Amino acid sequence: MRWQEACLLGCWLSLCAAESFFACPSSCKCNSGILEVDCSGLGLSSIPSDIPTNTRTFLFLNNKLSILPGPVFSNLSALQRLDLSNNFLDQLPQNIFSDLGNLTELQLRNNSIRALDKDLLQHTALLRQLDLSINGLAHIPSGIFDDLPAxxxxxxxxxxxxxxxxxxxxxxxxxxxxxxxxxxxECDCNLRDFKHWMEWFSYRGGKIDQLACTLPKELKGKDMRMVPMEMFNYCSQLDDENSSTVLDNTGPPCTKGSPTPSKTKLGPEPEVEPSVGCPQKQRYRPVSVRRAIGTVIIAGVVCGIVCIMMVVAAAYGCIYASLMAKYHRELKKRQPLMGDTEGEHEEQKQISSVA
Structure with a gap:
């Protein structure tokens, strides 16, 4: 009996210890079975400081969070899922996720994030899902995904x-x-290499939604993957000209010319013209495939008409030559055997006139 009482007492104490070990923050909902803390939709402007250290899922959606202090997640090394969607975050500290080595899902949807540090995700090698949609990102820094093989x-x-x-x-x-x-x-030369990567990504089975072009206007609304590579042939020429310009530019930086200072004169001021050493760069635009095909068709039709005209002229020349030969034969037959000089003279005149 004493042994049974001791077992019951031990179980009761262990349950009490477990409940005290996963103490739920005030006003939040918790699930100790899956170690989840849900503080969504409470209008909070800061993350509670009493989140259990063994929390695996932390939900903080639909709040008023605008600032993330650096050490806010320092004690949550066991965290696997973090959702901060639908808040007012405009920037993320560089080391904000440095202690979340077990993180597999990060949701930052619908915030006001405008820039990302390239080392932001450096210590989250197990991350499998990342959502940065509906923000103000204008640039993705190179190297930010280098440490995310999963x-x-x-x-x-x-x-x-x-x-x-x-x-x-x-x-x-x-x-x-x-x-x-x-x-x-902007479907220009800056997006050409990424187009190659998208084609390779789709070829190996990856799923990507439509990347619809906004500029130039000739490609507006078209999927970048469907744009022919011939549209970007001008990029190679542009790269060559830029590289040659960099190699040739050994002197001072090229600036627009200005009128040289001289003595004060009455009259209209001289117009400012670009200096000779600063030629204006030609702005290349992608060639329309439809226009190129139309040009080829028109050129083919014109060449065909010219060829037909040449054939007709050659046939007319042959017919004319045969008629003249036949005419000469008829004249020769009509000549008398004892021809007089006058008849011959008239005949030569007729032949020369016909010729």
């Missing part, structure tokens, strides 16, 4: 992105889904 899902929808660098996404060898829609993409 990342499978990435969302960059509804930002202010105009171009992406292929080198930034090449380390994501296990990426399966990428969302980049609803951005003001």
């Amino acid at each position: 990342l499978r899902s990435l969302s960059l929808r509804s930002n202010r992105l105009q171009s992406l660098d292929r080198v930034t996404f090449e380390p994501l060898t296990n990426l399966q889904q990428l969302q980049v829609g609803d951005n003001p993409w």
Whole structure:
């Protein structure tokens, strides 16, 4: 009996210890079975400081969070899922996630984040899902995804992105889904290399939504993957000219010329013209495939008409020559055997007139 009482007492004490070990913050909802803390939709402007250290899931959606202090997650090394969506975050400290080595899912959807530090995700090697959609991102720094070999899902929808660098996404060898829609993409030379990467990503089975072009106007609304590579042939020429300009520019920086100071004169001021050493760069634009095909068709039709005209002229010349030969034969037959000089003279006149 004493042994049974001791066992019951031990179980009761262990339950009390477990409840005290996973103490739920005030006004939040907790699930000790899955070690989840849910503080969503409470209008909070700061993260509670009494979150249990063994929490695996922390939900902080639909609040008024605008600032993340540096050490706010320093005691949550066991955290696996973090959701800070629908808040007012405008920047993220560089080391804010440095203690979350077990993090596998990070949700930052619908905030006001405008910039990301390239070392922001340096210590989250187990991250599999990252959502940065509906923010104000205009640039993704190169190297930010270098330490995320396990990342499978990435969302960059509804930002202010105009171009992406292929080198930034090449380390994501296990990426399966990428969302980049609803951005003001400029389908120019800056996006050409990323187009190659998208084609390779789709070829190996990755899923990517539509990357619709905004500029230039000839490609507005078209998916970048469907744009022919011939549209970017001018990029190579532009790169060559830029490289040659850098190599040749050994003197002072090129500036627009200005009128040289001289003695004060009455009259109209001289117009400012670009200096001879500063030629204006030609702005290349992608060639329209439809226009190129139309030009080829028109050129083919014109060449065909010219060839037909040449054939007709050659045939007319042959017919004319045969008629003249026949005419000469008829004249020769009509000549008398004892021809007089007058008849011959008239005949020569007729032949010369016909010729």
